[in-house]
Amino acid sequence: MNPYNAIKNAIIIGEYEPGKRLTEEALAESLQVSRTPIRDAIKQLESDGLIIPFKRRGYIVKEFSIEDIRQIYNLRALLESHGAGEAALNRTKEELQFMHEKNTAYEQAISELKRSDISTIKNIQQANQEFHEEIFKATKNEHLRSHISKVVVVPLIFRSFYWYNERQLLRSLEVHKTILKAIENREPERAKIAMQEHIYQGRDDVLVQMANPKIELSKGEV
Amino acid sequence: MNPYNAIKNAIIIGEYEPGKRLTEEALAESLQVSRTPIRDAIKQLESDGLIIPFKRRGYIVKEFSIEDIRQIYNLRALLESHGAGEAALNRTKEELQFMHEKNTAYEQAISELKRSDISTIKNIQQANQEFHEEIFKATKNEHLRSHISKVVVVPLIFRSFYWYNERQLLRSLEVHKTILKAIENREPERAKIAMQEHIYQGRDDVLVQMANPKIELSKGEV
DNA sequence: TTTTAATTTATTGTATACAATAAAAAACGC
DNA sequence: GCGTTTTTTATTGTATACAATAAATTAAAA
Structure with a gap:
């Protein structure tokens, strides 16, 4: 490395x-x-x-404040939702197929979830990221992609501390399916709004954890 | 330097x-x-x-294609319009005052425009940039600002080749005033849309020039 | 004591020499 | 002549020594 x-x-x-x-x-x-x-x-x-x-x-x-996290996630919502809309307009049949495959892998990773199993959590995170990346590839917009890749780094830090519970993961999977369907149907506005909501959910999950250190989870625990 | x-x-x-x-x-x-x-x-x-x-x-x-320019300006529109909306929500009275001052300086720079005077053109460009920056300061969002500053560099290249004619500059000044008024009245949606339109105008001016090399202007000429 | 000045130290900034390597050119075999 | 191997070369990658300088510490002065 x-x-x-x-x-x-x-x-x-x-x-x-x-x-x-x-x-x-x-x-x-x-x-x-x-x-x-x-x-x-x-x-x-x-x-x-x-x-x-x-x-x-x-x-x-850097020590990130709650306000930093809020701002970064909002930026992510702005950029990624834009990306989802563009993907709905520009995706090819092949790219759509790849997205389905990545999301199936994500579903698979979630179904393998075992309590406190760090390697499984890493797999979920990885699969999730790959699904998102597949969407942004389909935009054919390298400039957008480079901005998204930058705004995605900081959330990684917080996600590896406070990871989601199973309910959150399953909800997240449902939203992925909504986004996928919108991209499949070439409905940019729908894809955009679903992605926006998806990111806001992730943001709020993290913010709730940060605001309630009492129930903060130890590294990797679910 | x-x-x-x-x-x-x-x-x-x-x-x-x-x-x-x-x-x-x-x-x-x-x-x-x-x-x-x-x-x-x-x-x-x-x-x-x-x-x-x-x-x-x-x-x-790097050689920028027309598609590159389109993508970069679209990204700019996305980020700067978001910024204008945030500024409308968060600006203080003092920051509003600064924006007015910067825009007055911009108006002044335009009124001093002389044909083919490169230093005047630089002044206009500088004053325009400072007005925009004043808006993004008022967002109190450093993360947003850093992304905007990145997406603003490439347009500088093209603006210094194909500079605007006086009609375009005066139109641009009018839009600045619309944006300012929306920020003053704390109307985020209005500020956002006006800014979006403003950037798209700039984009299209550049794209028209690129698509018609016949009437391309020599360096700094107006 | 408290403030100011002088000295030392920790750390980044810069220059430069050498190593690694991909690309270009040359040599070789067919 | 044309594809393949070898050699050379251009250029970045890395290590290292030294310079510059801001921060910390100590000493001096008030």
């Missing part, structure tokens, strides 16, 4: 906690490479908004 | 034309710095979508 993904991953799984201070030298030591590739990685992570410079004394892992 | 802005500027003003090949060494030589800061700049420019790697033999300045 390259330094960028290694560090990003450490942030996402919570190994580097919010507020943790990072320096080029320490990262270079820890990943056994020189400072040069670490600097490249740091620049990218900074542009992703995952770390911020800390008064010329390294960087700190 | 730092290497990033120097290179970006050279691309925007057309000194580095689309398709031109750039290598780290040549840029380092030309800007009289070492390869290290050039590499930083290149990484950023690549993430901006202004240059793309050219089979491990340097980079080339």
Whole structure:
């Protein structure tokens, strides 16, 4: 794994906690490479908004406020719902087929859910992401895709902490089907609104968890 | 000027034309710095979508197709119109005042327009940009702002080639006033739609120019 | 004591040399 | 001559040493 993904991953799984201070030298030591590739990685992570410079004394892992999360999810809703609408207009038959396959895989992953099984949760997350990506491919809009990919990183952090319960997952699966059907029927407005609602659901699930630390779930637990 | 802005500027003003090949060494030589800061700049420019790697033999300045331009402007419309709506909800009295001032400066810059005067054109462009930025400050949404700032770079290239005629500029000024009034009256939907229309106008002006190279204007001419 | 100045230190910024490698050119076999 | 292998070359990737500088610490002055 390259330094960028290694560090990003450490942030996402919570190994580097919010507020943790990072320096080029320490990262270079820890990943056994020189400072040069670490600097490249740091620049990218900074542009992703995952770390911020800390008064010329390294960087700190960004601590996201509730308002940050709200704003990022709203942006996601804006961009992904737009993408779903475009996909409904531009999808080919083949792309539609791929979407169905990805969503079947998602359904499969959910049905394999076992309590507190981290690997299963990762599978669900992965399958979900692949379904969404299949939609954005069908837009044929690389510019839109690159913006979406940026706005999707931060939610990953929070999803890996507070994961969904089965009821939420099944609801999510239903919405996927609604989106798919709208894309199949070439109904952009319907696809757009369904996607918007889908993202807002995810947002609110995360916000509820953040606002009630009492019932916060430990890492990976369901 | 730092290497990033120097290179970006050279691309925007057309000194580095689309398709031109750039290598780290040549840029380092030309800007009289070492390869290290050039590499930083290149990484950023690549993430901006202004240059793309050219089979491990340097980079080339991206050539934007009509479809690229359409997609980028549509994205801009999506993000900036959302921003205008948010600004209508969240603006303070002071921020509204600033917007008025920036738009007055814009009006002033237009009234000073002289035929083929490049410095005046730069002033107009600058004043226009500052008006838009004032709106996005008022959203208090840093995440939205960072996305908008990214999607605004490419249009700069095309605006500096095909600049508007006076009729277009005056129409643009009128729309600014409509947006301002909607933000003043806290009408998010109105602000959003006016902004959307504003961006689409800009898009179509550029697309018309691109589709009719016969009447293409030379650099900076009005 | 508290403020100000001087010194030290931690850390990023920059230059530069060398390594890795993909692309281009040249040599080779048929 | 045409496809294949080998060699050369252009260019980025990486390591490392040194420079610049902001922050922290210490010393001095008031």
